[in-house]
Amino acid sequence: MAQLDYFKAIILAIIEGLTEFLPVSSTGHMIIASSFMGIASDPFVKLFTIAIQLGAILSVLVLYFKRFFKSINFYLKLLVAFIPAAVFGLLLSKKIDELLESPMAVGISLLVGGVILLFVDKWFNKPTLHEEEEINYLTALKIGFFQCIAMIPGVSRSGATIIGGMSQKLSRKLAAEFSFFLAVPTMFAATGKKLFDFYKEGNTITHEQVNLLIIGNVVAFIVALLAIKSFIGFLNKHGFKVFGYYRIAAGLIIIILLYTGHTMQII
Structure with missing residues (x-):
């Protein structure tokens, strides 16, 4: 089985930073990328793809630093919004892990989500x-x-929460920002849960893997800083259609490749 190396780690981190806050699914893109690399089923890779989201999330704390010191109500709202994911995440953790190895699930989700974004x-x-x-x-x-x-x-995650916010009469800008804020407790919890499961299954992290996690988080942080600023401006001006078309195209390509029996491993 192929292993995660520094080159692959940087590629995955760039993908994470670019896609974490866009309504295109960062996890889905990393599943496809790691499948092409032939490393999707490796336990450490599963941990890596979750853990480097922390780097991207830290960019929210930097860009919106003052917003996190406004009032206790701000944190209470994030806590209330976080509770459903915490409950369902614990209940469905095994099923979620299974889906993390399924490019077909990603392709179908991209396609369906893309159609929704058009409207x-x-x-x-x-x-x-x-x-x-x-x-x-x-x-x-x-x-x-x-x-x-x-x-x-x-x-x-960002797409679902932004649409959820808009369905509750939030403006596109406010819905996107609240989605960013909600990502902070959600991804911290997801990383903690993944680390716990990783060690519970008898795995250990080597010195080299620690270095891979550090590099992955740093790269994801830097790329996400640029992506957030660009996304807010683009979303206000153009809306979701471009992302919808992209998701439909990406989903169809993945489904066709898998349906025709093409292997996902190229590296």
Whole structure:
């Protein structure tokens, strides 16, 4: 079996940084990439693809530093929104792990999600909430349930929560920002759970693997800093259609390749 090396780690980290906050599914893209590399089933690779999301998430703390010191209500809303994912994540962890090795699940999710994104701007075009202070606890909880859908690889955590926010009358900008904020507790918890499971299964992390995790997180952090700023501006100006077309094209390509029996391993 092929192993994760520094080159592959950097490639995966770049993919993570570029896609974590876009509605295209960072996990889905890393599953496809690691499948092409022939390393998708390796336990450490599964840990790596989750753990490097922390690097991307830290970019949120840097870019929105002041927002995290506004009020206790801000944290309470994030906690309420996080609860559904925490509960369903624990209940469905084994099934989620199985799906993390399924390129076909990613292809189908990309395709279906892409079709949905083509119509989102028309469905939710009359927002009434434009500031984080206007979000109440019930609204936060509803957005949290949307985040649970993203446990299916290829759905996109950011896409699900942004659409969830827009369905609750949040503006596109506010929905995107709340999605970014919600990613912080969600990904910290996901990484902690993955580390616990990794050690529980009798695995250990070598010195080289620690270096791979450090490099992966640093690269993901830097790339995500650039991606967040670009995404907010693009989303406000152009909406979701471009991402919808991209997801449909990517999903169809993956499904066709798998259906015609082409191997996913090229490296």
